[in-house]
């Protein structure tokens with residue numbers, strides 16, 4: 010791969026961006042452009058594949074190759090792109106409806122197969138483009154045009170779903186965290202295999218404030234814990250709280266650091282620890298800080314590598330065919 | 335019961351008419367194996383032939399049940415053989431259930447070989463029989479050979495000291511040996527195959543070979559000489575280098591040809607479904623050239639194939655009716671973004687799960703019309719196993735030249751039917767060309783068009799200087815930008831349709847397969863019914879009738895010349911394994927009173943039934 014000198018503006022298209030003013034998607038688009046510029050790969054070798062939904066308009070706004078497909082199927086289409094040409098840098102963008110409802114099956118299998126894709130789930134816990142129905146990630150009690158008395162369904166936790174599917178790279182970020190999110194996306198891109206990133210995204214029109222203070226830059230420190238491999242999991246305004254792993258219950262607990270016998274009691278984040286990953290993915294507001302960063306990462310051969318697919322060119326010719334016949 | 339050979343008049347030995355043999359038994363009896371071994375020996379005997387495996391959807395239904403019966407039919411002759419035959423000269427029945435369900439397939443006076451082992455109270459009950467058909471006069475119109483096959487197999491294998499159960503497994507080879515004796519066939523083909531197949535377990539090969547020899551010797555021992563006329567060789571004169579091929583295998587080779595002639599790996603994505611999965615199995619054996627992918631569902635299979643096409647490969651997906659239903663949205667996307675894609679539909683009895691292992695041609699209208707919005711695409715249908723090879727190459731060229739998904743309609747009969755295949759001259763097939771595009775991407779417009787074919791340029795990601803976006807939202811003609819402009823949508827809809835219609839200009843005009851230009855009746859078929867229609871028309875015209883046969887390989891757009899034929903003939907009829915889908919298309923397209931001979935029994939047409947219908951209709955058109 011040639012590393013090029015690129016600026017975020019090199020990834021701009023002449024298309025008018027059609028999201029609502031104030032939508033979290035703008036912030037994510039900005040981050041993605043700067044991340045792509047930093048990665049330095051030619052826009053001609055990058056493909057963005059999307060399904061249907063607000064988030065799925067993403068490919069139109071980037072000067073890379075792009076394919077706006079049908080609802081839910083982006084991961085499957087992107088899988089085909091990789092089968093044909095594993096050299097391409099392929100990103101899949103979709104919302105919670107795309108990834109976890111109509112396309113849940115494809116998300117599950119892309120992750121389990123470990124196809125070398127960067128899967129970005131823009132989770133706003135609502136159906137935006139169809140005007141505000143509750144989604145598979147909406148909390149119980151969500152009032153929406155299709156649930157006027159509040160929803161009764163248990164929402165799906167995206168990170169736990171991904172881990173359950175066998176994903177080897179699971180991370181989480183938030184739209185407004187403009188210094189944190191780029192680092193998460195770079196890690197995801199660097200991972201060879203299916204990298205799953207849940208981005209908490211605010212839909213200002215239909216579900217404003219769905220994630221409370223998490224994507225409020227000034228308050229985020231109190232309600233999130235920033236994961237860094239090998240570092241203790243501390244959070245709070247002055248890093249005054251920490252996560253302690255209870256071996257008996259297999260779950261994390263919140264502790265005031267001042268009340269601990271030793272700082273060493275605060276759990277250290279290990280990206281390769283699957284038990285910790287499940288326990289972390291499960292932490293939700295209220296009561297727990299929401300973990301942001303790389304929850305789990307384990308190197309393992311990815312699909313096209315394991316199958317031995319390379320490039321696009323075929324080696325077969327007439328002689329091969331005669332030999333087959 | 336005594337071993338008997340009831341023989342009627344000896345057949346006329348001056349002629350060597352085609353012969354039809356049918357094996358029937360439990361799914362677990364090794365019927366398909368015995369049948370395909372018999373087909374191989376038929377090929378070695380240099381006869382022309384066609385086979386038809388007729389098996390149930392259940393994998394191993396309970397032994398002895400009516401619904402668990404599996405059958406395999408083969409017709410062979412010195413003349414060209416176009417069908418597996420209507421009715422059998424020889425029926426082999428492994429149990430009462432096989433006998434009851436298959437006796438309808440035996441010609442009057444034909445020879446029945448029955449394994450009497452299971453004609454006891456229990457076996458008869460499982461087959462829901464009150465009386466034993468071997469004894470109650472049911473078989474009076476037939477010649478009958480019965481033998482206690484299981485007992486004889488066990489006796490024959492006694493020196494090997496196998497368990498009873500293991501020895502019994504060789505009974506299909508015992509019967510095969512007897513059938514080989516009947517037709518004067520050497521045992522060597524099957525012996526060689528067994529030795530190589532069970533190289534690692536020679537005791538299995540030995541047991542089967544011993545059983546086969548015992549069955550063969552049995553034929554020598556009992557008095558069966560009067561039927562030895564079957565042994566007359568039926569040597570086909572036309573035979574060059576050939577091999578046995580089923581429609582599925584031919585398709586697999588056709589797909590391999592796309593890879594070899596296009597010099598680019600093909601990406602084949604599918605989800606298991608009967609009867610299309612065999613194609614995935616055949617392709618998965620190639621470890622290069624074709625990248626196979628077993629998707630999580632039908633939608634993922636077609637979506638991945640489309641993604642592969644987007645990335646510059648030919649993406650192929652195959653399924654059967656229920657799967658095609660699931661794929662329609664993604665096929666519509668392929669039409670909208672104008673990417674090449676091949677979708678194979680191995681049709682089976684529907685609707686819904688229907689009859690998964692039985693042929694039907696009832697997906698034609700779904701293939702042509704079955705998408706939301708105005709979404710025309712080319713639809714092709716091979717007529718014979720041989721054409722299954724060629725149609726794949728044509729489908730690839732068509733997909734590239736129209737930048738469109740192409741649907742290929744096969745069916746459960748064509749997929750499984752095997753015949754002799756003369757190897758094609760690979761050097762004579764032109765390359766599959768990939769369209770060129772300008773190196774300079776400055777003035778590149780993804781939805782500009784070739785003035786002649788109206789195809790848009792195919793530029794895969796990775797091409798320097800050409801990065802662009804495509805999608806299912808309506809695109810502005812030329813630039814490809816999102817457009818909701820009314821006139822643009824009108825124009826794009828017209829362009830997508832005209833692009834497909836123009837294929838007919840490039841295809842050659844249709845020609846009659848057989849029969850006079852000014853006959854009394856025009857019979858129109860498509861797909862796998864070719865053999866039965868061709869045979870019926872051939873036989874009738876030999877008897878002085880004036881019936882002509884048109885067979886369509888191109889179903890959408892309709893090729894040139896169909897209208898003229900419909901105008902020239904006083905009467906036209908389609909023969910279809912559906913309730914008249916091509917018929918209504920022709921009626922609406924050409925405003926002609928085309929009639930239909932329809933059959934939806936899950937079985938291919940019988941030549942005799944077609945002859946009767948054709949005669950009736952041609953006489954009516956004369957009067």
Ligand code: SF4
Pocket residue numbers: 027028029031032033034063064133137138211212213214215
């Ligand atoms: S509806 Fe919500 S998610 Fe969609 S563009 Fe508007 S703010 Fe963004």
